[in-house]
Structures are given as structure tokens and as C-alpha cells.
Amino acid sequence: MAQSVIKVVDVKKSFGAVKALKGVSLEIAPGEIHCLAGENGCGKSTLIKIISGVHAPDSGHIEFGDKIYTKISPIEAIMNGVQVIYQDFSIFPNLTVMENIVFNSELKDRRKLVNWKRFRRIAEQAVDRIGFKVDLNARVGDLPVADKQLVAICRALMFNAKLIIMDEPTTALTKKEVNALFKIIMSLKEQGIAILFVSHKLNEVFEISERFTILRNGEKIITGNTSELDDKKFTYYMTGREFEDLRFKPKNVSDEPLLEVENLGLTGYFHDVSFSLKRGEILGITGLLGSGRTELALSLFGISPADQGKIRIKGQEVVIDSVASAMKHNIGYVPEDRLSEGLFLPQSIADNIVISELENISSKSGVIDKKKRRSEIEKWVKELGVATNNPNNACNTLSGGNQQKVVLAKWLSRNLDILILNGPTVGVDIGAKHDIHAILQNLAHEGLGIIIISDDLPEILQNSSKIIIMKNGTVVAELNPEEIVENQLSEYMMGGNE
Amino acid sequence: MMGKKMKGLLSKHEFYISLVIVLLCIMIEIRSGQFFTPNNLVDLSSALIVPGLFAIGAFMVIVSGGIDVSFPALASLSVYATTRILTDINYKGGILLPIVMVLVFGALLGAFNGFFIAKLKLPTMIITLGTSSVFKGIMQGVLNSTQIPNIPEGMKNFGTAALFVAKNEQLGLTSRMPVAVLVLIVAIGLAFFVLRYTMFGRAIYAIGGNETSAYRAGFNVGRTKFILYVIVGAVSSLAGLIRTCMMGQMHPTNMLGMEMMIIAGVVLGGVAITGGDGTLTGCMLGTILIVMVQNSLILLGVPTYWQEFFLGALIIVGTGISAMQVLRNRKRLVSKKLGEESS
Numbered sequence: 001m002a003q004s005v006i007k008v009v010d011v012k013k014s015f016g017a018v019k020a021l022k023g024v025s026l027e028i029a030p031g032e033i034h035c036l037a038g039e040n041g042c043g044k045s046t047l048i049k050i051i052s053g054v055h056a057p058d059s060g061h062i063e064f065g066d067k068i069y070t071k072i073s074p075i076e077a078i079m080n081g082v083q084v085i086y087q088d089f090s091i092f093p094n095l096t097v098m099e100n101i102v103f104n105s106e107l108k109d110r111r112k113l114v115n116w117k118r119f120r121r122i123a124e125q126a127v128d129r130i131g132f133k134v135d136l137n138a139r140v141g142d143l144p145v146a147d148k149q150l151v152a153i154c155r156a157l158m159f160n161a162k163l164i165i166m167d168e169p170t171t172a173l174t175k176k177e178v179n180a181l182f183k184i185i186m187s188l189k190e191q192g193i194a195i196l197f198v199s200h201k202l203n204e205v206f207e208i209s210e211r212f213t214i215l216r217n218g219e220k221i222i223t224g225n226t227s228e229l230d231d232k233k234f235t236y237y238m239t240g241r242e243f244e245d246l247r248f249k250p251k252n253v254s255d256e257p258l259l260e261v262e263n264l265g266l267t268g269y270f271h272d273v274s275f276s277l278k279r280g281e282i283l284g285i286t287g288l289l290g291s292g293r294t295e296l297a298l299s300l301f302g303i304s305p306a307d308q309g310k311i312r313i314k315g316q317e318v319v320i321d322s323v324a325s326a327m328k329h330n331i332g333y334v335p336e337d338r339l340s341e342g343l344f345l346p347q348s349i350a351d352n353i354v355i356s357e358l359e360n361i362s363s364k365s366g367v368i369d370k371k372k373r374r375s376e377i378e379k380w381v382k383e384l385g386v387a388t389n390n391p392n393n394a395c396n397t398l399s400g401g402n403q404q405k406v407v408l409a410k411w412l413s414r415n416l417d418i419l420i421l422n423g424p425t426v427g428v429d430i431g432a433k434h435d436i437h438a439i440l441q442n443l444a445h446e447g448l449g450i451i452i453i454s455d456d457l458p459e460i461l462q463n464s465s466k467i468i469i470m471k472n473g474t475v476v477a478e479l480n481p482e483e484i485v486e487n488q489l490s491e492y493m494m495g496g497n498e
Numbered sequence: 499m500m501g502k503k504m505k506g507l508l509s510k511h512e513f514y515i516s517l518v519i520v521l522l523c524i525m526i527e528i529r530s531g532q533f534f535t536p537n538n539l540v541d542l543s544s545a546l547i548v549p550g551l552f553a554i555g556a557f558m559v560i561v562s563g564g565i566d567v568s569f570p571a572l573a574s575l576s577v578y579a580t581t582r583i584l585t586d587i588n589y590k591g592g593i594l595l596p597i598v599m600v601l602v603f604g605a606l607l608g609a610f611n612g613f614f615i616a617k618l619k620l621p622t623m624i625i626t627l628g629t630s631s632v633f634k635g636i637m638q639g640v641l642n643s644t645q646i647p648n649i650p651e652g653m654k655n656f657g658t659a660a661l662f663v664a665k666n667e668q669l670g671l672t673s674r675m676p677v678a679v680l681v682l683i684v685a686i687g688l689a690f691f692v693l694r695y696t697m698f699g700r701a702i703y704a705i706g707g708n709e710t711s712a713y714r715a716g717f718n719v720g721r722t723k724f725i726l727y728v729i730v731g732a733v734s735s736l737a738g739l740i741r742t743c744m745m746g747q748m749h750p751t752n753m754l755g756m757e758m759m760i761i762a763g764v765v766l767g768g769v770a771i772t773g774g775d776g777t778l779t780g781c782m783l784g785t786i787l788i789v790m791v792q793n794s795l796i797l798l799g800v801p802t803y804w805q806e807f808f809l810g811a812l813i814i815v816g817t818g819i820s821a822m823q824v825l826r827n828r829k830r831l832v833s834k835k836l837g838e839e840s841s
Contacts, residue, residue, distance in 0.1 A: 075716075090714045094707035094774035099700065106697065107716035114695045 003065060005030050005163045005194045006051065006082070011060035013046055020046040022218040023060065028163060033185065033195045035209035035226065039238055039429040040399045043218040044198055048165055051196075052084045053077035078108065081162030085169065089152040093141030098123040100140050100151050105158045126154040130184050146177035153184065164188065165196040170204055171427065174289040175455075175494070182208055200430065202234055214238060239431045246434075248441050250465040254279035258314060258449040259418055261300075265308035269295035270473040273309070275466075277418070282440065282450045284464030284481070286457065288493055292473040293453050294336060297422050300451075301333035302326035313417070327356075329418075332411035334404075336422040342407045343395050350377045350391040352406050357413045380409035384439060401425075401432020408439065419443065420451045425459060437463055457486045469493055511768025515783045515816070522790060530797040536664035537673035538797070544675060544744075546789050550682045550782065551737035552760045554689050555730035557781040560764055561693075562726055563706040563773030564622030567761075568611060568630035570753040572731055573738030575633040576603030578643050580739065581748040584650045593656040593743070600739040601732045607633065608731020612724035637750055646748035657743030678740045685733065690778050702726060706773030762809070763788040766816040787812065 008026040012019075021043045028034050038044050049055040051062065053074040061070045064080040072080075091100050101123045106114075123136050132150045134143070140151055149169060156164050170178045185195055185208060197209055205212060206226060213223045214237040221237045235243055257276040265271035270292030277283050287293045299306040305321040312318065313329050320326050326333070335341035343352055354361060354373055361372040377391050384405040388398065395406060404424065411419060424440070425433040440463060444450050454460050460467055461481050469477045469492045477492045527533040552569060559566040580599045589595070607629075614625045637643045660674035693699035701722045704712040713719050742748050767784025769776025791808055800808070 086714070088710075090708070090711040092704050092707035092711055092774070094770075095700075095703060099704075103700070103704065103715050103717075112697055114697060114700060 003030075004028060005032075005064075006080075007063040008047070008051065009061050009063065011047070011050055011057045011062070013043075013050060013055060013057050020218050021050070021057070024215065024218070024220045025060075026213055026220070026223070028194045028196060030162070030194055031189045031192045032211060033189055033197060033209045035205045035212040036196055036198045036215070037200050037205060037212060037234070037238060038215035039200070039431065040401075041217075042215040042238075044215055045167070046218075047215070048084060048167065048196075048198070051077065051163075051165065052082055075108075078159055081160055082165070083156035083159060083161040083163070084165045085149070085152045085156055085167065087167045087169075087171065089148050091140050091148055091151060093139070095140060096137050097127075097134055097140055097143070097151055098136040101126050101155045101158070104155055108159070122158070123154075126158055129157055130154060130187065145172045146174075146180065149173070149181065150184075157188075161193055163194045163196060165198070167198045168200075169197070170199065170201065175490070176288075178204070200238070202231060205229075205234070216240060235430050239429075241431060243430075243434050245462060246438060246441060248282055248444070248463045248465060250280050250282070250444065252280040252445055252447060253465075254447075256315065257312075260312040260315075261309065262312070263309035264296070264299065264306045264311065266295055266299050266304060266306045267308070269304075270299075270470070271308065272474050273470075274475070275468055275478070277449045277451065279417075279447045279449050280444050281465045282444050282452060282463055284460035284467040285451060285453045285470060286455055286460050286467065286489065286493065287470030289455070291470040291493075293470045294422060296470070297333065297420050297451070297453050300326070300420055301331060303333075327414075330414070330416045331418045331420065332414065332416045334407050334411065334419070334421040334424060336426065338403060338407050342410075343403060345396040346394050348392045349381070349386065349388055349395050349398065349406055352395050353377050353380050353391070353409045353413065356410050360413075376413060380413060384409050384412075385435060399429065399432065401428040401436065404428055404432070404436060405439075408436070412443070416448060418449045418451070420453070422453045423456075424452060424454065425456065433459075457489050461486060461489070512777065512780045512783060515767060515780065515787060518816075519783065519787055519790065522787070522794075526794050526797050529799065532666075532669075532797050533794065535666045535668070537666040537671050538794075540664040540673040540675045542790065542793060543679055544673070545793050546786060547676065547678050547682045547744075548737050548741045549756075549760060549763065549785050549789055551685055551733055551740070552756065553764055553781055553785040554685055554778075555733045555737075556757075556760050557764050557767075557769060557776065557778065558689070558693070558702060558726060559622070559730055560761070560769050560771060561706045561773060561776055562702045562723065563709065564615065564723075565761070565771070566611070566622060566626045566727070566730060567757045568626035568633060569730065569734040569760075570738075570756045571630040571633040571637075572604065572607045572611070573734045574750055574753050575637045575641075576600050576607055576731075576735040577738040577742050578637050578641060578646075578748060578750050579603055581646050581649055581653070581742060582641065582643075584653075585646055585648065589650045589652070591650075592652045596650070596653050596739060597736065600735045604732040604735025605728045606731070607735070608728040609724070611731065612727030615727060616720040616724040634754070643750040645750065649742060649746065649748055653739075653743045654746050657740070657746060676744060678744065681736065681740060685736075686778065686782065693778060698722060698725065703774060706775075708774075759788060759792075759809070760785070762813045766813060784816075 004027045006028050010023045012023050013021040050057050053072045056071040061068050098119050102119045209226050212226050214221045258279050259277040262274050264273045285293050298304045302320045302322045302325055362368045386405045387402050464481050467479045467481055468475050611629050615622050659677040661677050663672055663674050665672050701717045763785040764781050767780035795805055
């Protein structure tokens with residue numbers, strides 16, 4: 001191996017009694033694309049923070065070429081060519097593209113005054129380097145997510161970067177944008193820049209990286225070539241558990257449809273959407289971001305009511321014009337962004353579970369029955385396997401997967417007929433993802449009608465009894481998951497513009 | 499090209515607030531015929547000095563993502579201390595020493611705010627509510643403040659010194675343009691320069707936009723905030739001194755309660771209360787509007803007790819418009835995105 005860009009040797013780090021890293025080593029060569037994977041809490045972010053100088057390791061050291069550091073400051077990390085692109089991109093939404101790009105280097109040069117001409121010159125060079133076409137005077141907050149990320153990349157390249165760490169860079173991107181990003185990563189590689197790519201999306205790991213490292217519970221499980229990796233092994237290394245693919249086989253399907261949608265539309269978002277859902281079925285809806293899939297879900301839940309077409313529930317035509325009316329018809333919705341729309345994060349797990357069934361657990365005068373409340377909470381924590389020793393802890397102490405279970409509990413406690421889930425496992429660990437899939441399949445067997453909206457194609461294929469694909473605001477195909485494979489799905493989604 | 503410029507103008511908050519100001523001017527002129535008289539304009543400018551200086555401070559704090567409700571109490575304390583000391587030693591000199599003293603006191607008290615805000619990282623509203631009470635307590639308890647009817651000669655002279663005198667031939671009224679208006683003009687110029695052409699100024703915007711990002715980019719967030727509150731303390735105290743000089747007496751509680759009106763003016767000028775967004779021009783226009791409503795409704799024949807009502811209505815409408823603009827922009831972004839995906 002050629003002289004490496006960075007060598008991390010036997011680094012250990014504890015926070016109080018928690019051992020975040022128990023002796024991890026990592027070596028990356030120039031121009032190498034290295035994938036770092038692992039479940040939440042495995043020590044990924046701690047490792048990144050140690051490399052970028054935010055945390056000091058308890059023992060072990062970091063080598064940049066001949067220089068050996070037992071502890072590194074953020075500025076030293078930058079001087080050695082390390083740049084981090086955080087998940088939130090660390091941008092200033094209120095400022096222009098130009099300022100966002102130039103600030104770091106101006107601060108590094110300890111400049112006190114602003115020279116707008118120099119700002120523009122530097123920014124122009126930076127965007128040219130990756131061929132990024134953008135108005136330098138545009139407010140970054142007004143740009144699409146993918147452009148925000150490119151701004152962050154341009155900024156990272158300002159410092160003669162040798163290693164760029166990208167923390168889950170594809171989370172908020174559409175397929176098309178991911179491809180564009182990968183092209184840029186490849187061109188950086190050609191310039192000899194190494195990329196440490198943090199992701200737990202399998203297909204991306206396979207597509208982009210040459211080597212990978214997987215951490216679990218603060219230990220390095222394995223480093224190797226991506227070509228020797230497959231699905232099963234990847235999941236096993238990440239979780240230490242073997243999972244069987246539980247393909248959904250509907251039983252107990254009702255004869256009568258539970259929900260029928262006829263030519264439903266919302267001007268400007270989607271139109272002519274028709275489908276039906278029976279008890280015991282799971283309907284998978286997929287499509288690119290902006291295909292109208294999210295808006296369809298929002299309409300069915302009354303957040304942005306449809307203005308065309310009909311909705312029938314159990315054969316009766318109904319009007320869903322508010323969340324209250326959707327809830328009256330026993331419809332539940334698990335939103336895309338559970339953090340801001342699905343949960344009261346600082347509140348306790350217990351309160352989050354009972355929030356939507358308050359009327360059931362309180363007396364006529366509106367006083368909450370403590371016994372009922374406790375038994376409800378115990379029941380759901382147990383039934384869904386929420387990993388907590390005290391339901392009075394705040395919800396934000398849970399991992400993504402467990403938070404999602406709390407969102408589910410909140411709805412299930414209401415005796416729903418129809419449950420709509422938008423991106424049910426976004427940002428959830430593989431282990432928890434399997435648990436959630438199992439829960440959903442069980443619910444369907446118990447007689448719930450479920451709609452899953454997701455762009456995670458394996459998830460849709462594995463869990464649906466019927467799939468509809470949306471594109472440009474309408475349904476382009478209705479498919480049976482038994483008869484198709486993943487590639488066909490994405491062909492329909494991207495499909496030639498006939 | 500022209501179209502693009504027009505569109506840029508129409509999306510600017512400053513354009514709408516200027517429009518409201520012009521309309522209000524015309525309305526008052528039609529009703530009273532007295533608005534565009536030289537003495538009224540001079541009176542207005544003179545009434546703008548103190549709120550204008552306060553507004554500059556409040557504006558910078560709001561842009562940084564904070565909110566300061568302590569500046570009237572802070573100014574009262576530093577001006578009271580200055581005036582008390584100078585009268586006790588029977589000071590006979592010019593305005594220079596009082597200005598220096600009040601700036602030093604203001605900076606010290608501002609540093610008190612800044613220390614807690616930068617070090618303890620508590621919400622600025624809570625801290626400044628607290629320090630506001632502390633400042634009032636020191637003034638009224640420790641210093642046992644009472645009205646000082648005879649302020650030093652130098653201060654009084656500064657307050658009455660006129661740059662020029664405007665006459666209203668029709669009514670035979672004269673109004674003096676105070677020399678202190680120069681302080682406001684210089685302060686606006688300095689604030690503009692600092693906010694636009696220094697890294698410190700850009701840091702204020704950056705912190706207001708995203709504090710974590712600012713920290714990661716290498717801005718010294720704590721130091722920037724500390725310096726900011728020191729500056730605001732000094733500027734506010736200078737405003738207080740000017741007010742005292744212009745009134746010719748020191749009234750310790752006279753300025754208390756002004757904070758809400760000043761903050762309202764800044765917000766009315768399109769400065770986002772959540773931080774990071776807003777221009778000095780907008781801030782000054784908002785303050786002008788508030789001062790006009792306070793001073794000129796009398797000319798319209800509106801009883802003074804209706805002033806509060808109009809101020810309140812103005813704030814609701816003004817902030818409502820900017821809230822609607824935000825919504826509209828968001829919608830446009832969504833439809834743009836839809837368009838991109840389908841193309």
C-alpha cells in the first residue's frame with residue numbers, strides 16, 4: 001500500500017462509563033473511497049470526531065504521513081487535509097452561496113475585514129473545481145438539498161483537502177441527485193482525494209466504495225474489499241444477528257375492500273390516483289421524490305385534502321378534509337420526518353404513547369386515570385419491544401428505530417383500520433428495521449389495512465402484497481411483488497419519458 | 499432586465515415599509531397640511547435620534563439570534579451613574595467627559611450581559627430580563643436614585659445645541675435640529691460598515707443563521723457575542739445620555755419600558771426575530787415608522803390614547819405580511835421542485 005493519507009492506530013475513547021471506542025484502527029490510501037458502516041451508537045461518529053479533532057482519544061494515535069499525533073485540534077486536522085461534511089452540511093441558510101463557501105478559509109487566514117471582490121473570486125474558483133453551476137448570490141436556504149450539499153463540498157475543497165469525510169451524504173437526496181454526487185466523488189478520487197463515506201445503505205456501499213470498515217459496539221468488526229461483501233454478510237457484521245428475509249404473505253384478506261380511492265387528485269401535486277386496499281393487505285407505494293407519493297398520503301390523512309375524486313371506506317363514500325375526520329375513520333399516519341412531525345421529542349416515551357388515546361384513558365370529566373395510563377404504556381412497550389428501562393425517559397433518548405416504534409404505539413393504541421406509513425424505516429438501524437417490518441406484517445395479519453410509502457425498494461418488495469408506482473403525480477403501474485424484481489421497479493420509476 | 503429589477507424590489511420588505519411610510523406622510527399632509535413643513539420634519543428627525551440609536555443595538559442582537567430587553571435599564575443605570583458623579587463633583591467642563599464615562603459604564607454593563615450570554619449559553623431573553631432587574635435594582639437601591647433636575651451645564655448645552663433652526667412661517671413655530679443627530683448618522687454609518695465589511699459583522703449574521711455551523715466554520719462564537727453585547731451596552735448608554743441631555747434633566751425611570759417599542763420597530767422593518775435575516779435599512783425604516791406614528795398622529799387629530807392601538811395594529815399587519823411572504827416562498831420552492839422532477 002502506498003503512503004496512506006491517514007492512519008488511525010488503536011484508538012480508545014470513553015465518555016464516563018460508556019466505552020465508545022475500544023481500540024479501533026483504520027488506514028486510508030490516497031484516492032481511496034472507504035465506506036464506514038455500523039448501527040447507531042457503534043462509535044462511527046466518535047471516530048469521525050476524533051479524526052477531525054473535536055474529541056481527543058484516551059489512548060492510541062493518529063498518523064498523517066510521518067507526523068504522529070496522540071491528540072489533534074480541529075485546526076491541525078484541517079491543516080493535515082481533513083474535511084468533514086456533516087449530515088446537516090453545516091451551512092448558513094441565511095447567507096449567500098459565496099459567503100458559505102469562503103468563510104472557513106477567510107477565518108483560517110485570520111482576516112478581519114471583508115473584501116467582496118476577493119470573496120467572489122475565491123468562490124468562483126471553488127465552484128468551478130467541481131463544475132457546479134450556481135448563482136453565487138443566491139441564498140443557500142433557497143437552494144434544493146442537493147445544491148446545499150455541493151456548497152458544502154466546494155467549501156471542503158478549499159483547503160487542499162486530502163481526506164473528505166461525508167456523514168450519510170445521501171439521506172435526503174433523490175436517486176438522480178445521488179448519481180450526480182457519485183460522479184463528483186469519482187472525480188475527486190481521480191484528483192487523489194480520499195473519501196470516507198459513512199452510510200448504512202447497502203446498495204450505495206457496493207456501488208461507490210472499494211474498501212469498507214464495519215464497527216459494532218465500539219469495536220472494529222472487519223475491514224475488507226467491498227467486492228468480497230454481500231447482503232447477508234453486511235447485515236451480519238453490522239448487527240451480529242442473522243436475519244431471515246420475511247417476505248410478506250397475506251393471509252386473512254377480507255372480501256370487501258376497506259379503502260377505495262377513485263381518481264383522487266390534488267391540483268398541482270397528483271391526479272387520477274385509484275386503488276383499493278383490503279383488510280390484511282399491505283399496499284406499497286413508491287416513486288421518486290416529487291412524484292406525488294407524499295402528497296397522496298397527506299391527502300388521505302386530511303393534512304392537505306384532495307380536491308378531486310372519491311374516497312370510500314368500507315363501501316361508504318367519505319369526505320376527509322381534516323386530520324380529525326381522518327382519525328374519525330380510524331386512519332393513522334406515520335410521517336416521513338418523525339422527529340418534527342411524529343413525536344414530542346423532549347416529552348416522555350409514556351406521554352408520546354398515550355397522546356392519541358387520551359379520551360380512552362380519562363374519566364368523563366377529563367381527568368386521566370393513572371392505572372389505565374400505566375397499563376396502556378406497559379402493554380405497548382412490551383408488545384413492540386421498545387428498548388427502554390424507564391418509559392418516563394424523554395423520547396429523544398431513544399435510537400431512531402425505537403422512536404419509530406413509539407410512533408407506531410401511539411397509533412396502534414387507537415384501534416385503527418388503516419395505517420399509512422411514510423418512509424417507515426428511514427434512518428433506522430438494520431436490526432430495528434427487521435423488527436418494524438415484522439410488526440407491520442403481524443398487524444396486517446391481525447386485520448389492519450396498511451399502506452407503506454417508501455423509496456427503499458427492497459423494503460417495498462419484501463413487505464407489500466401489491467405495489468403501485470407513482471411518477472409525475474399519477475400512478476404509472478400496479479404490480480404484483482411476486483412477479484417482479486428490484487430493477488424493474490426502478491425502471492418504472494425513472495422510466496423513459498414517453 | 500428591468501423586469502428582474504422590479505421583481506427584486508417587490509420581494510423586498512424595505513419596499514413595502516417605505517410605501518407605508520410614504521402613504522402615512524401623504525395622509526397626514528392631506529389632513530393637516532403640516533407634515534411637510536420644515537419644523538415638523540426637523541422635529542421628527544430629532545425624535546428619531548434616541549430610538550434610532552437604541553434600534554441599532556437591538557437590531558444587531560436580533561440578527562445574532564438573540565433578544566435584548568435590558569438596554570433601557572442598562573442605559574438608565576450608566577447615564578444615572580455618570581450624571582450623579584458629575585453633579586456631585588460639580589463638573590463644569592464640556593460634553594466629552596460625560597460621553598467617555600457613559601461609554602465606559604455602558605461597555606462594562608454590556609460586558610456583564612455578554613459574560614453570562616457567552617459563557618452560560620442560556621437564552622438571551624432570560625438573561626437580559628434578569629440583568630434588567632439587576633440594573634434597575636442597583637440604580638434604585640444601591641444608588642438610591644432620584645430625579646436630577648440640574649444636570650451639568652456641558653450636558654445641557656449639548657442637548658440644546660442646534661445644527662440649524664427650521665422655521666414654520668405659517669404658524670411662526672421654530673424647531674432646532676440637535677447636534678446629536680450627527681451621532682445617529684455616524685452610528686448608522688459605523689454599523690453599516692461593521693455589518694457589511696468586517697468578519698465580526700458577518701459573524702453576527704452567521705451565528706444568527708446557524709450557531710453550530712458558525713462554530714464549526716471557525717468563528718469564535720463566544721467572543722463575538724461578548725463583544726456584541728459590549729457594543730450594544732455602549733451604544734444604548736450613549737443614546738440614554740443624549741436623551742438626558744436633550745431633556746435637560748435626568749429622570750431615572752423615564753426610559754424604562756421603551757424596549758418593546760424599539761424591538762417592534764426592528765421587527766416591523768423586516769428583521770427576522772429568529773435571527774440571521776434583516777438589513778440596517780429595514781431596521782431604520784421600521785423605527786422611523788414607529789416614531790412617525792407616535793409623533794404625527796396628533797397632526798391627524800387622533801387622540802393620543804389611540805396611538806397604542808395603531809402601533810399594535812401596525813405591528814400585527816407588518817409582521818403578518820412577512821409571515822405570508824415566507825409561506826409564499828416556501829410554496830414556490832415546492833412547485834419548482836415538482837417541476838424539476840418531472841422534467
